[in-house]
Amino acid sequence: MQKTSDPVALAAIAKRMRRTAMEMITAAKSGHPGGSLSIAEIVVTMYFDVLRHDPANPKWKDRDRFILSKGHCCPILYAVMAECGYCPKESLNTLRKLGSIYQGHPDVRFIPALEASTGSLGLGLSLGLGMALSAKLDKSPARTYVVLGDGEIQEGQIWEAAMFGSFHKVDNVLAIVDSNKIQLDGFVKDILDLEPLGDKWRSFGWHVIDVDGHDIPALQAAFAEAAATKGKPTCILANTIKGKGVSFMENNPKFHGAAPSADEFQKAMQELA
Amino acid sequence: MAAKFELKPGAATREAFGKALMELGKKNPNVVALDADLSKSTMSAGFAKEFPDRFIECGIAEANMVAIGAGLASAGKIPFAASFSAFLLNKGFEQLRVTAAFPNVNLKVVGTHSGISIGEDGPSQMSVEDLSLACSLPGFTVLCPADEVSMMRLMHAAAEHVGPVFIRAGRAKVPVIYGSDQEFTIGKAxxxxxxxxxxxxxxxxxxxxxxxxxxxxxxxxxxxxxxxxxxxxxxxxxxxxxxxxxxxxxxxxxxxxxxxxxxxxxxxxxxxxxxxxxxxxxxxxxxxxxxxxxxxxxxxxxxxxxxxxxxxxxxxxxx
CATH class of the missing domain: 3.40.50.920 (Rossmann fold)
Structure with missing residues (x-):
């Protein structure tokens, strides 16, 4: 794989990954397009710019670790990991089918290069803290990145982990909240409102950075600021658009967990051309 | 014919757990311990004093503790997470399932104060479902030592075993059954x-x-x-x-x-x-x-x- 810090190049990869994710979900006839599209820039900027990792040596001890705690959005992660060379591109469209390594939610038994099996919401930040503590014990420079859904942080364990992370000064962990404002049953503000979200994280002792989650230079700056922040963990509140890049999926709760029809797929691919 | 047994008074299995944890801490720098504000009762407090850098106090948050332990295990540590069985298995069950059993990580969980012999604290603190819950997890090894000797030996066996283990310990003092030279193999009665x-x-x-x-x-x-x-x-x-x-x-x-x-x-x-x-x-x-x-x-x-x-x-x- 070729790493790059060029926002234009990263944006082009993100667009390609969106297309791949749409193909996968359409082939599977089920899955979660909205939340996959909302994190495209985040996952691409991670794997192609920020993460210290080596696809040729996936178990490198000092690697940075990436956990997709909102595991249902794995199509975009699989697309990016395949692009990096962690897993085969040619079988991506076997997503969710019998015998496929591309399980409906991330499963380390099938893809050992994944850092965690996720899917039940609320677990990833605690896992990330454990990995970050291990790095501290080993005096390793490894950092751990955890992508959380905004709906996901309604889970109580997230706040147990948030309390723990700041108290124990786990500054080598970074939480990224994909704040796309929509969950399965509707808009987050109507289901169980999280606002004031930044104040919540700040009151739990985290350094909070608000950012447009589709603005690659802004994301790069936020990741750099997080890495330079010592003595407390950082939470990036990434303001995103659910379904970003496909007009009829944008801000549409219907596409939280429904695959596009054949017609919708054609339209989506035209928009993502 | 049956040998005559002499059952001498002995320590609680939780005390033997604490001693074994100290031994393991000395033996292997990868051994870490976690507790959820009960280290004086689970007996992980000795390890905490001896190896403060490798002891992680999680506060009263068992679910978080189990998943942090799984994260440590995924990164190569041998974590022993302890609490009362009632809290560890019930509050931490989803985490034991998704973060430990399902990816088969090398996490050891030690539930003390198991059974009804904890006494006066009453049924909310008693664990009478833990073996059932732990055994329902694919890939888990489930140990229930009867005395201090078997607890010490099986703690070492658990540390050497690669994969998730639940170890059940009790609060009450129990008789010593075994001589110090008794061998134990996981899975062998x-x-x-x-x-x-x-x-x-x-x-x-x-x-x-x-x-x-x-x-x-x-x-x-x-x-x-x-x-x-x-x-x-x-x-x-x-x-x-x-x-x-x-x-x-x-x-x-x-x-x-x-x-x-x-x-x-x-x-x-x-x-x-x-x-x-x-x-x-x-x-x-x-x-x-x-x-x-x-x-x-x-x-x-x-x-x-x-x-x-x-x-x-x-x-x-x-x-």
């Missing part, structure tokens, strides 16, 4: 007494009671085999099949609900190998109450007397 008429299969607190029951039965001319099932999962199928074949009647005794514990697991193997009459000694379909440990194990039927009575019952049904 220990034959404590040989016998031909009936087999008493016991685990944890009930092992000493089963020995006492066998001595009572011997005085009545009944020859009872006593097996210590310190490993609940994987089960020693050979020892069970052999006991069924050779003695033709089995009693299983445990400080756990009779639903879902060792008894039903043994019964499954008996049904699959050599069906014979069985009886079950354990906590019935109820929660216990506050009282002294002695009063509780008496009232809820977990004494040698109850094991012996079950043996007499099962012998009447034997063909």
């Amino acid at each position: 220990v034959t404590l007494m040989n016998g031909a008429d009936v087999t008493l299969i016991a685990t944890g607190l009930l092992v000493a009671e089963a020995i006492r029951a066998a001595e009572t039965l011997a005085a009545e001319g009944i020859s009872a085999r006593v097996l210590d099932f310190h490993t609940i999962k994987p089960l020693d199928r050979d020892a069970i099949a052999k006991a069924a074949r050779e003695t033709g009647a089995i009693v299983v005794a445990e400080e756990h609900l009779v639903d879902g514990g060792l008894g039903v697991r043994v019964a499954q193997v008996v049904a699959e190998t050599s069906p014979v009459p069985m009886e079950f000694v354990g906590v019935q379909n109820t929660y216990a109450e506050s009282a002294t440990p002695e009063q509780l194990i008496d009232k809820y039927g977990l004494l040698a007397r109850d094991v012996a009575a079950a043996a007499r019952r099962v012998l009447k049904r034997k063909r």
Whole structure:
């Protein structure tokens, strides 16, 4: 794989990954397009710019670790990991089918290069803290990145982990909240409102950075600021658009967990051309 | 013929856990310990004092503790996460399932204050479902040592075993059953007494009671085999099949609900190998109450007397 810090190049990869994710979900006839599209820039900027990792040596001890705690959005992660060379591109469209390594939610038994099996919401930040503590014990420079859904942080364990992370000064962990404002049953503000979200994280002792989650230079700056922040963990509140890049999926709760029809797929691919 | 056992007073298995954890900490720098504000009770406090950098206090948040432990294990540590069984298994179950069992990580969880013998604190603190819950997790190894010697040895075995392990410990002091040279292998029951008429299969607190029951039965001319099932999962199928074949009647005794514990697991193997009459000694379909440990194990039927009575019952049904 070729790493790059060029926002234009990263944006082009993100667009390609969106297309791949749409193909996968359409082939599977089920899955979660909205939340996959909302994190495209985040996952691409991670794997192609920020993460210290080596696809040729996936178990490198000092690697940075990436956990997709909102595991249902794995199509975009699989697309990016395949692009990096962690897993085969040619079988991506076997997503969710019998015998496929591309399980409906991330499963380390099938893809050992994944850092965690996720899917039940609320677990990833605690896992990330454990990995970050291990790095501290080993005096390793490894950092751990955890992508959380905004709906996901309604889970109580997230706040147990948030309390723990700041108290124990786990500054080598970074939480990224994909704040796309929509969950399965509707808009987050109507289901169980999280606002004031930044104040919540700040009151739990985290350094909070608000950012447009589709603005690659802004994301790069936020990741750099997080890495330079010592003595407390950082939470990036990434303001995103659910379904970003496909007009009829944008801000549409219907596409939280429904695959596009054949017609919708054609339209989506035209928009993502 | 059955050897005469001398059951000397001993430490609680939680105390042996604390000692073994210290030994493991000295032996292996990758061993870390986690607790959820109960280290003075679980006995992980000694490790915390000796190795403060490798002790992680999680506060009263068991679910978070289990998943942090799984994260540490994924990154190459050998974490031992301790709390009362009631909290660890019930509040941490989803985390044990998704972050430990499912990816098969090398996490060790130690549940102390198991069973009803914790006494006065009452049923919210008592764990009578933990073996059932732990055994339901694919890939988990489930250990329930009966005394301080077996706890020490099995802690070392658990640390060497690669994969998730649940270790059950108790609060009450229990008799010493084993000499210090006894060997233990995960998944292999220990034959404590040989016998031909009936087999008493016991685990944890009930092992000493089963020995006492066998001595009572011997005085009545009944020859009872006593097996210590310190490993609940994987089960020693050979020892069970052999006991069924050779003695033709089995009693299983445990400080756990009779639903879902060792008894039903043994019964499954008996049904699959050599069906014979069985009886079950354990906590019935109820929660216990506050009282002294002695009063509780008496009232809820977990004494040698109850094991012996079950043996007499099962012998009447034997063909």
